[in-house]
Amino acid sequence: MQQFINGLSLGSSYALLGIGVTLVWGVLGILTFAHAQTMTIGAYAALITLDRGYPVIVGVIAGLVVAGLFSGLMDLALFTPLRRKRAPEFAFVIVTIGVSQISDAFEASRTRSQTLPFPRKGFPVEPLTLLGRNVPRLSLVMLVTSVIVMAMLGYWLHRTKSGTAVRAVAYSRDTGELLGINSKWIFASCFFISGTLAALAGIFLAASSGQLSHSSNDAILLLAFAVIVLGGMGSIRGAIVGGLLLGLVSVYATVYVSSVFREAVAMLTILVVLVVRPSGLFGEKATTRV
Amino acid sequence: MFNWLSPLQVFTLDTTMITTVLVVAVHIAFRAGLFNLAPLGFAAIGGYTTALLVTKQHWPTLLGIIAGIIGAAVLAGLFALPVLRLRGIYLALGTVALAQAIVIGISNFDFTNGTLGIDRIPNRVTTLELMILLIVLFVLLELERRSHFGRAAAAVRLDERTASGLGINIRRIRLYSFIISAALAGLAGALEAHRTTVISPEQYGFGVLIPIFVYALVGGDGHWLGPVLVCWAIVVLRQYIDFAGSAWEHYIYGVLLIVMMMLAPSGLTDPKLLRKLRFRKSRRLRLAAERAAADEAAAVAAEVERAARSGGDPVDASTIISQAPSIAAAP
Known part of the structure; x- marks a missing residue:
């Protein structure tokens, strides 16, 4: 039972990661390697604000806005011209690798490659005893946050006019434009929202580990991709279920098989799911993947 | 023969030549339209195969290197079946996962000595040997580029359906390109192991791939000479911007990647450009x-x-x- 709770709490951070990627990659189909850097930038912005003595909520909002602007501007400055030129999809991937390279170098030079302590004061970090079990309170908050964000994203994408416009543009940009949708702003706002969600995950992860460095999010980028691949492309609910499942698999595999799996579970998941069931758990069937 | 060069220059020369082999490996995959992000995984296989065989089993160095090449090629052949089913960015994702899985595997097994790596690998690769190897490799590459296989691979990249309509077996071209790419990466990894004499898993991380990637993409997939020349040009350039610190190198790589994709997504040797x-x-x-x-x-x-x-x-x-x-x- 304790293992189950550990798995869920690990999974809740994975789910939050997945939520951040799902909009840009899952819905719009752009594989972005700059996601880890967006998370780090948001966490840095929050850290700077918190160090100035502002309350936690201000710090979180500052992080969200800065990362959102970073992500939205990246879309307007780089992806809009690429889209106009109808560049092949790998061009987007390479541009995001370039962006992550530049911002990583920038952060490393600003912080002199040091790991900074992240203030945990004000975050709900103390453990909670529930039904006689130890439950990390921060994981609970993360789980609740990801479920709320998932519900909001799902409502937005499927029930509102602007969300429907996003899905229309994702399906076919030309058709969307013919229907009078300004695809440029749809893409930019999706990137802005995805940036804020990335920052949310970045801030929570920094608060749970209590430290932050320019490379602290590099390793978990593949985890985020694994969550989306497992949950299924384009499925918001898949991101949550995929994240929780990945956390559970990771914990149980570590306990019953070998600790190797804790690190390798993301890669193995990507490989196995792409080969066996490319559409993931909840994804729609698409022929372009295989 | 290279006494007139300073040790640092010899070091740079050796490193550049080994990097060139890796660049060519990436190019071979790109030429067939395979967005392969796994070469460092295969380089790790090549390096560890020869390191283990030479230090533990006392094999001769040459046999060790050949075993490294074969090991990487065999592994690529095994994984080609699932990985090559994927296309486009999914292939990229699958190969990233494959490379990371290889590196994580190496750092967790006992016989590879985990994250500590292997040291005291005999340093038996000389600059002259590397140079001869590179010249032979270039001749083979040019012959291969002009062969039926080379042209067919380029055709598969440009338009798969037309290539298929012309009777080219796409699966075979993709499979062979993947395996040749892996074998070359294995060769580069094996040479690198015998040059540095110490290897550890972190040497094969994703960040190491980025410069290689810049060379291959800026050079373009039209001709193997493009990536090779870009690699050499950047190495020469690096000697002159040394004073600016290592951060600048990252900035330049990042900017180069972005600018190239905006202006000429198929690289400098693209016939269309x-x-x-x-x-x-x-x-x-x-x-x-x-x-x-x-x-x-x-x-x-x-x-x-x-x-x-x-x-x-x-x-x-x-x-x-x-x-x-x-x-x-x-x-």
Whole structure:
């Protein structure tokens, strides 16, 4: 039972990661390697604000806005011209690798490659005893946050006019434009929202580990991709279920098989799911993947 | 033979030559349209195979390196079946996962000595040997590029359906390109192991791939010489921007990747880019010719008008036109 709770709490951070990627990659189909850097930038912005003595909520909002602007501007400055030129999809991937390279170098030079302590004061970090079990309170908050964000994203994408416009543009940009949708702003706002969600995950992860460095999010980028691949492309609910499942698999595999799996579970998941069931758990069937 | 070079220069030369092999490995995959992000995984296989065989089993170095190549190629053949089913960015994702899985596997097994790596690998690769190897490799590459296989691989990248319609076995081309790419990466990894004498899993992380990637993409997939020359040019450039610190290198790589994708997504050796440059030049020449013809026509018209106004003998327009043959020739 304790293992189950550990798995869920690990999974809740994975789910939050997945939520951040799902909009840009899952819905719009752009594989972005700059996601880890967006998370780090948001966490840095929050850290700077918190160090100035502002309350936690201000710090979180500052992080969200800065990362959102970073992500939205990246879309307007780089992806809009690429889209106009109808560049092949790998061009987007390479541009995001370039962006992550530049911002990583920038952060490393600003912080002199040091790991900074992240203030945990004000975050709900103390453990909670529930039904006689130890439950990390921060994981609970993360789980609740990801479920709320998932519900909001799902409502937005499927029930509102602007969300429907996003899905229309994702399906076919030309058709969307013919229907009078300004695809440029749809893409930019999706990137802005995805940036804020990335920052949310970045801030929570920094608060749970209590430290932050320019490379602290590099390793978990593949985890985020694994969550989306497992949950299924384009499925918001898949991101949550995929994240929780990945956390559970990771914990149980570590306990019953070998600790190797804790690190390798993301890669193995990507490989196995792409080969066996490319559409993931909840994804729609698409022929372009295989 | 290389006594006149300083140790640092010899070091740079060796590193560059080994990197060149890796760049060629990436190029071979790109040429067939495979967005392969796994070469460092295969380089790790090559390096560890020869390191283990030479230090633990006391194999001769040459046999160790050959075993490294074969090991990487066999592993690529095994994983090709699932990985090559994927396309586009999914292939990229699958190969990233594969490379990371290999590195994580190496850092967790006991016989590879985990994250500590292997040291005391005999350093038996000389600069001269590397140079000869590289020349042989270049000759083979050029022969291969001109062969049926090389042309077929380029055709598969440009248009899979047309290539398939022309009777090219796409699966086979993709499979062989993947395996050749992995074998070359294994060779580079094995050479690197014997040059540095120490290897550890973190040497094969994703960040190491980025410079290689820059060379291959900026050079383009039209000709193997493009990536190789770009690699050498950046190595030379790096000697001069040394003073600016290592952060600048990252900035330059990042900016290069972005600018290349914005301006010429298929790299500098892309035949389409060259054609476009040529076309632009010829268009400028044509415009100049048209402007000259228009000037001449205006001059003729002014001449006719002046003659008519002076009331003298009206000049026969046809004689003026015959004096200016370029008007008749102008479209």
